[in-house]
Amino acid sequence: MSLSRSLFLCLKEWMHYLLYFLKLYFKSSHDIKLENIALRSQLALYIQRCDKQKLPKPTPTPAFRQLWLFLSMHLKQWKSHLILVKPDTVIKWHRTAFTFHWKRKSRKVGRPKISRETIHLIKRVHQENPLLSPEKIHEKLKLLGIEKPPVPNTISKYLPSTRQPPTEKQMQSWKTFLKNHQSDTWATDFFTIPTLTFDVLYGLVIIHHQTRKIIHFEVTTNPTAEWMIQQFRNATPYGKAPKYLIHDNDSIFRSKAFQRFLTSSGITTKRTAFQSPWQNPYAERVIGTLRRELLDHIIPLNETHLEQLLTEYIEQYYNTERTHQGINGKTPVPSPEYIPTDLKNIKIKATPVLNGLYHTYKRVA
Structure with missing residues (x-):
């Protein structure tokens, strides 16, 4: 089928859809209710027939999805x-x-694409002179x-990568560091999520390595170095700061203002290597x-809505009720310990979280 x-x-x-919607304005509330019953009865009969005869359901059209x-x-x-x-x-449609x-x-509107002949020449010069950098090839x-001629950054896209994967010794050294300093180490990172109106929200999460507890989280539409400093002030009251902080190469984490703040707080930063998420x-994992x-x-409506959902999930479920294999099946915030009792003598009370998406359980007398 053509696009047109x-x-x-x-x-x-x-x-x-719009004509049907306009007709509703000229109908009484009584007529709308009766029409709703009539349509629902026919729909129920159709669904029953589809389920009984295993008929395929109609494929949603683009207009139906948009509606x-x-x-x-x-x-x-x-x-x-x-x-x-x-x-x-x-939600998937959204x-x-x-x-x-x-x-x-x-959509990119930057430099025009370079010709195939130019790409072939770049690869030829690199093959015949493998030690030349993109800058030198540009000068040639x-x-x-x-x-x-293409700029060095563009030339580098067409050169084979010379970056070697981490060696077993390097991985073991980093793993040893993480294991030996679990109690003194926090980690932080950003994540993004679209709203209902296609805006982008940025979430910050700070986690304690040893307990897996989410120490602090926050949501914003425009993260800055000043905003990040304030979040760490909120996360480290009364001088309760970690010895080490692991983060990636985000420009906010590497900013001079944020690095000065960490130094003044006695926190040593451990920046991961480029394109090495395994180091954090x-x-x-928590993201x-x-x-x-x-x-x-x-599908969050806005910043406030997402913050409310994260607050309920983290404070009422993740930190207090969700178990972790890495800490022997325990919760980040220690749960009450019960005396082992036969199931017949136990009553369990369930409390819904996030409108029933999860439940927490407590023993009651």
């Missing part, structure tokens, strides 16, 4: 009204739309009188956990 025909069908379906993205923004309890698809499917939106918004192209395993157990199941 697809757009025509999508607009046609949207016109159908449900709109309804998820404005309709309370929208998940309970879904029949043809699952709520996770609508993620896809977000990717498409930012892909178009982030200028000496050859080539008009507008605890921070990477993966946050994504799998919370962020992949929600």
Whole structure:
């Protein structure tokens, strides 16, 4: 199907939705309720037939997906009204739309692409002179009188990488350091998540290596060095600071203001190597956990909404109830210890967290 025909069908379906929506304004509340019952009865019969005869459900159209993205923004309890698809499917549609939106918004408009002949020449010069750096190759192209030669950064894209993977000795040395200083080490990193309106929120997480406890977290739309300094002030009251802090090569972590603050607080920074997330395993792991157990199941409305969800998840579940294999099946914040008792003599009380996404359990008398 051609692009023009697809757009025509999508607009046609949207016109159908809008005309039906306008008709509702001229109907009484009584008529709308009766019409809702009539439509639901027919839909229930159709679903029953599909389930009984195992008929394939209709494939959602682009307009249908866009409509449900709109309804998820404005309709309370929208998940309970879904029949043809699952709520996770609508969330996946939102993620896809977000990717498409930012892909178009982030379209490169920089330097024009270089020709195949130029790429071939760059590779030839490098093959015949493997010790030449991208800067030297750029200078040679200028000496050859080539008009507008690629800059060194562009030339480096077409050269084979000479970066060697870490040796076993290097990995063992880093692992030994992490193991020997678990009690004195914190790790930090950022993660991002799109909102319902396709804005990007930045989350900061700080984790203690030994206990796996999330010491501090915060959400913002524009992280800066000053904002980062304030977060670490909040995370280290009364001088309770770690001896070591592990972080990656983000420009905020490497900023002079933040590094001066850490030095004045008596914190030694341990910056990971470029493209080496394995050197910051605890921070990477906890961010993966946050994504799998919370962020992949929600679409935050704004900064405040995401902060409320993270607060409930971390304070009521992750730090206090979620067990970790790395600390022998215990929780980051020690849980009460019970005397072993037969299950017949135990009553368990469940408390929902995040509207029932998780539950916490306590023994009651």
